[in-house]
Amino acid sequence: MRSRIQAIGSGVLEYGVTLLAALTVNFALPYVAPGDPLHYRLGRAVESLSVEQRAELLETYGLDQPIHIQYVDYLLGITQGELGTSVMYGQPVSDVLLQRLPWTLLLVGSALVLSTVVGTLLGGLSAWREGDRTDAALMTAHVTAESAPAFWVGMLVIAVFVSWLGWFPSYGVSSVAAGSSYIGSIASIAIHLTLPLLTLTVARIGGIYLIARGSVLTTLGEDFLLFSRAKGLSDRDVLLRHALPNSLLPIYTRFTLQLGSVVGGAVVVETVFSYPGLGLLIYDAAIARDYPLLQGAFLVLTVTVIAANVLADLTYPFFDPRTTAGNTRRAAE
Amino acid sequence: MVQRQSTRRSVLKTGIGAAAGTTLLAGCTGQIDEVTGSTPGNNALRIATDSDPGSPLNIYVSSHSKFDWMKDLVYDRLLAPSPYVDEPMPGLAKETNQVDDTTWTATIRSDASWHDGEPFTADDVVFTYRYLRDGPPTRYAHHVSEAPHIETIEAVDEETVRFKCAYPCPTLADITFADLPIIPKHVWDDVEDPSKYAGLPVGTGPYELVEYESGSHLRFEANESYFMGEPLVNEVVIPIIQDHSALFTALQSGDIDTASVGLPPSTVNKFEQNDAFDLVPATTLSLVEIRINYERAPFDKHDFRWALSRGIDKKSIVDVVMLGKAVPGSEGYPHPKSPWTAQDIGQPYKPEEARATLDELGFRDRDGDGVRETPGGEELSFTLKVPSNQSSYIRAAELVAEDLTAIGLETTAKTLDPGAIGDLFSSRNFDMYISSITPHGVADPDQFVMSHRSGYLWDKEIEYPAWDSLFEDWKQTATVAERKEVLFEMQRLFNDQPTSLPLWYPEPRFAYRPEAHDKWAESPGFGIHHKWSLLPQSVRGASVTDSFE
Numbered sequence: 001m002r003s004r005i006q007a008i009g010s011g012v013l014e015y016g017v018t019l020l021a022a023l024t025v026n027f028a029l030p031y032v033a034p035g036d037p038l039h040y041r042l043g044r045a046v047e048s049l050s051v052e053q054r055a056e057l058l059e060t061y062g063l064d065q066p067i068h069i070q071y072v073d074y075l076l077g078i079t080q081g082e083l084g085t086s087v088m089y090g091q092p093v094s095d096v097l098l099q100r101l102p103w104t105l106l107l108v109g110s111a112l113v114l115s116t117v118v119g120t121l122l123g124g125l126s127a128w129r130e131g132d133r134t135d136a137a138l139m140t141a142h143v144t145a146e147s148a149p150a151f152w153v154g155m156l157v158i159a160v161f162v163s164w165l166g167w168f169p170s171y172g173v174s175s176v177a178a179g180s181s182y183i184g185s186i187a188s189i190a191i192h193l194t195l196p197l198l199t200l201t202v203a204r205i206g207g208i209y210l211i212a213r214g215s216v217l218t219t220l221g222e223d224f225l226l227f228s229r230a231k232g233l234s235d236r237d238v239l240l241r242h243a244l245p246n247s248l249l250p251i252y253t254r255f256t257l258q259l260g261s262v263v264g265g266a267v268v269v270e271t272v273f274s275y276p277g278l279g280l281l282i283y284d285a286a287i288a289r290d291y292p293l294l295q296g297a298f299l300v301l302t303v304t305v306i307a308a309n310v311l312a313d314l315t316y317p318f319f320d321p322r323t324t325a326g327n328t329r330r331a332a333e
Numbered sequence: 334m335v336q337r338q339s340t341r342r343s344v345l346k347t348g349i350g351a352a353a354g355t356t357l358l359a360g361c362t363g364q365i366d367e368v369t370g371s372t373p374g375n376n377a378l379r380i381a382t383d384s385d386p387g388s389p390l391n392i393y394v395s396s397h398s399k400f401d402w403m404k405d406l407v408y409d410r411l412l413a414p415s416p417y418v419d420e421p422m423p424g425l426a427k428e429t430n431q432v433d434d435t436t437w438t439a440t441i442r443s444d445a446s447w448h449d450g451e452p453f454t455a456d457d458v459v460f461t462y463r464y465l466r467d468g469p470p471t472r473y474a475h476h477v478s479e480a481p482h483i484e485t486i487e488a489v490d491e492e493t494v495r496f497k498c499a500y501p502c503p504t505l506a507d508i509t510f511a512d513l514p515i516i517p518k519h520v521w522d523d524v525e526d527p528s529k530y531a532g533l534p535v536g537t538g539p540y541e542l543v544e545y546e547s548g549s550h551l552r553f554e555a556n557e558s559y560f561m562g563e564p565l566v567n568e569v570v571i572p573i574i575q576d577h578s579a580l581f582t583a584l585q586s587g588d589i590d591t592a593s594v595g596l597p598p599s600t601v602n603k604f605e606q607n608d609a610f611d612l613v614p615a616t617t618l619s620l621v622e623i624r625i626n627y628e629r630a631p632f633d634k635h636d637f638r639w640a641l642s643r644g645i646d647k648k649s650i651v652d653v654v655m656l657g658k659a660v661p662g663s664e665g666y667p668h669p670k671s672p673w674t675a676q677d678i679g680q681p682y683k684p685e686e687a688r689a690t691l692d693e694l695g696f697r698d699r700d701g702d703g704v705r706e707t708p709g710g711e712e713l714s715f716t717l718k719v720p721s722n723q724s725s726y727i728r729a730a731e732l733v734a735e736d737l738t739a740i741g742l743e744t745t746a747k748t749l750d751p752g753a754i755g756d757l758f759s760s761r762n763f764d765m766y767i768s769s770i771t772p773h774g775v776a777d778p779d780q781f782v783m784s785h786r787s788g789y790l791w792d793k794e795i796e797y798p799a800w801d802s803l804f805e806d807w808k809q810t811a812t813v814a815e816r817k818e819v820l821f822e823m824q825r826l827f828n829d830q831p832t833s834l835p836l837w838y839p840e841p842r843f844a845y846r847p848e849a850h851d852k853w854a855e856s857p858g859f860g861i862h863h864k865w866s867l868l869p870q871s872v873r874g875a876s877v878t879d880s881f882e
Contacts, residue, residue, distance in 0.1 A: 034756045053470040060469065060528050088387045089547060090394035090529045099547060155578065162586050170583045171574050172549060210612070245686030273670075274574040284575075287754045 005241050011313065015306055026298035027074050030291045031067065061292060074295060081297065084292030088285065093296035097278065101263065103173050106276035107193065108262045111200035116255050119205040123212025127220060138209070146206025154199040154272035161195055168195050171274035196273040200266050211254055215247035249320055258311035260305030267324045356593060377568040378850050380862055381580055381589040385573045389545040390534050392514060393527045396471040398773035402593070402863045403571065406553055407536035411439055411458065412506060414865055417618055417776040418856035418876035421511040421671045424452065425537065429510060434501040434811040439494045439510065445560040447517050448541045451783035455488040460518035462486045469528055472773065476509040480783045501811040508779050539564045539864050548573060557717055560572065560871040565852055569867065590849035592646070593862040595841020598656040604844045611851070612842045613881045618668045618772035618858040621726065623717070623733065623765050623834040627791065631707065632764070635830035636690055642680040642831050644687040644740040651837045654728045663836030665828040670857070671776035675821035678828045680835065688740050698741055705741035714743040718766035718772065721748040726767045729836055767836070772858035778820050790832050799826055855877040
């Protein structure tokens with residue numbers, strides 16, 4: 001019991017230190033790049049500002065203070081749920097982030113689930129058919145997908161499905177002239193989601209496929225699968241009920257690690273499809289040197305990545321009981 | 334084993350549920366409101382833009398002049414359409430009078446009202462001008478606080494506002510009255526911090542902004558009781574599509590009706606061959622320029638800057654980079670098509686004279702390596718910085734570097750991210766860099782003078798006797814003609830010792846689907862996308878034309 005409490009305490013301390021370090025880096029990163037937010041806000045008119053006017057504008061956003069004071073204010077703000085005011089939007093950072101978050105969760109979350117499920121199934125199939133034409137075709141397709149830049153895939157998808165076939169809209173999250181029914185709205189969102197989702201899934205599926213294929217190949221060499229076959233189970237049952245489930249650990253690891261990126265958005269895909277998610281927002285904020293917004297977005301990203309790691313730590317024993325704290329220590333002894 | 338399987342199924346179900354939930358969550362944001370909101374327009378005119386104003390057209394947040402055409406849909410100015418025309422016509426002011434050298438009056442319309450039904454009054458004008466002069470800085474501020482400087486703004490009666498300047502202000506009507514949007518006192522008087530105000534705007538203009546989704550779109554509905562006449566289009570949607578490739582794909586595929594961005598030269602032929610589109614040329618009164626760090630040697634030498642400006646073959650650059658679809662920047666600074674620009678200025682290509690001038694300055698190639706040195710032996714080697722997101726600027730920078738290297742000034746093009754480019758002005762960490770500037774900078778004569786005080790073209794703290802003398806003359810002129818005369822002299826001086834080298838003046842072609850709207854007209858400085866294209870021809874005035882010559 002005591003060792004368990006110690007392990008939990010140690011874990012909390014580790015994550016606490018990680019969080020503080022990440023927050024510090026998040027605060028400092030935007031300042032490393034040269035620039036200030038006033039140019040974006042006013043354009044050339046910023047060059048007509050007097051020293052006093054410039055100071056007045058910076059004061060509005062708390063950017064007139066020495067950097068260490070800004071850092072302390074930033075940390076105190078976080079403890080009170082205050083992330084400051086976006087220079088680009090003149091709105092609380094939390095409001096701006098919340099406005100974009102659902103679209104990113106929808107796009108990147110869907111792509112993560114889809115690429116994981118399809119990549120795992122195809123990886124399993126490829127391993128099962130190791131060396132034959134199916135395996136070769138799947139391997140070629142996935143390595144190609146893994147190698148293709150997302151922006152290129154996106155442009156290809158637009159060329160085919162928008163410009164040539166005209167099946168899908170080319171931008172946005174919903175039609176600006178959609179019907180008035182709720183179902184119509186959901187359908188419009190789904191239609192607008194299709195191409196960015198396809199692009200992002202293609203961009204991500206290669207990695208999952210390769211991990212799944214390798215993991216299933218390793219599992220297929222285990223004695224218990226030989227025993228399963230000896231029992232007379234069909235190939236389908238051997239693959240789906242025994243080989244795949246016992247190959248999930250590396251896939252689950254990748255899935256949970258990628259969970260953290262769900263709120264980071266997908267800058268390239270969101271840009272190509274003008275999908276107003278967090279990725280596009282972070283890109284815009286970086287261009288505009290919107291320090292409060294960048295810091296807020298990085299904070300959300302950091303917390304999510306750490307939360308994903310915690311989730312992985314907590315749920316790992318569920319998939320592999322050997323990884324519980326006690327067992328790990330015994331194994332080490 | 335059974336337990337593990339059933340748990341996995343639960344996880345799968347939870348995942349699917351979460352995905353569906355997220356879909357619904359996304360649907361429950363403003364987007365749903367947008368698509369289920371008031372009379373969503375299957376017939377809405379869709380004019381895409383590449384820039385997010387960042388707010389529901391709050392003039393403090395969306396201060397940048399590139400959003401002027403959107404703000405004009407909602408707000409009106411005292412005179413119209415802009416300072417970039419010969420003679421502005423009445424707007425919210427039906428008449429303006431210069432009482433004496435420093436005093437003007439404006440008589441306002443009595444038939445205009447705000448979108449919320451409140452009557453428009455002289456108090457609104459007084460409030461706006463004082464607010465822009467004394468409030469947080471915006472791009473409008475210098476028009477009331479420095480060039481010119483309006484000391485007192487007061488309502489004489491219910492329909493008349495009097496303006497008293499600190500020094501003669503003959504162009505107050507033509508420039509300031511034609512530039513500043515009028516905002517409602519009854520709304521803004523209660524706003525504590527204008528830079529954080531997020532309410533939908535209340536204006537007097539032909540359109541009411543009814544919806545703004547950051548990063549997505551703006552939706553406008555026609556103001557049927559607009560004092561100049563009912564708009565031609567009932568609903569306007571402005572989708573925000575930042576990526577130009579996506580923007581023109583959307584145009585071609587019919588997802589939008591027109592784009593407020595000119596066609597890239599390489600796509601003009603494709604759109605010309607498409608029967609679904611009409612193309613028109615229209616000037617935007619902007620220019621692409623090389624900015625020079627005049628505080629750093631040898632750029633601080635007037636003759637050196639002259640030689641630099643004459644060493645660049647701008648026509649070749651336009652032919653290569655813009656496929657000939659722009660005007661070479663040889664006609665100098667400011668924009669040659671502004672009614673406020675002298676017609677006898679220029680920065681022509683004269684490489685031999687540039688070499689001779691550099692020789693006279695003592696900048697010679699003493700070691701025979703092709704690069705000139707200062708009399709002290711230091712090589713004249715420079716960096717030309719360029720934003721990494723502008724492919725045409727990058728190609729132009731390479732050609733400029735070749736031209737300057739050919740006259741013995743070794744120049745290297747270097748890309749920087751756009752945010753870093755924006756900081757160069759204040760950091761002064763550059764030799765030269767390429768950027769662009771809007772009509773507010775290059776077609777507005779007061780801004781030209783202001784730019785010599787703010788540091789953009791010159792800094793008022795740096796001694797420049799020839800300019801300072803002209804500036805004193807400029808301040809004393811009391812008529813538009815006299816002021817133009819001094820202004821033109823300033824422009825001649827500038828182009829002989831330029832701190833900005835125009836590379837080209839864009840002459841974009843705009844594509845639109847005539848089946849959606851075909852009453853487009855050109856307003857100088859705005860192209861075809863402005864409120865006058867959406868109003869009856871009878872109210873557009875002489876400066877807004879649909880002849881597209």
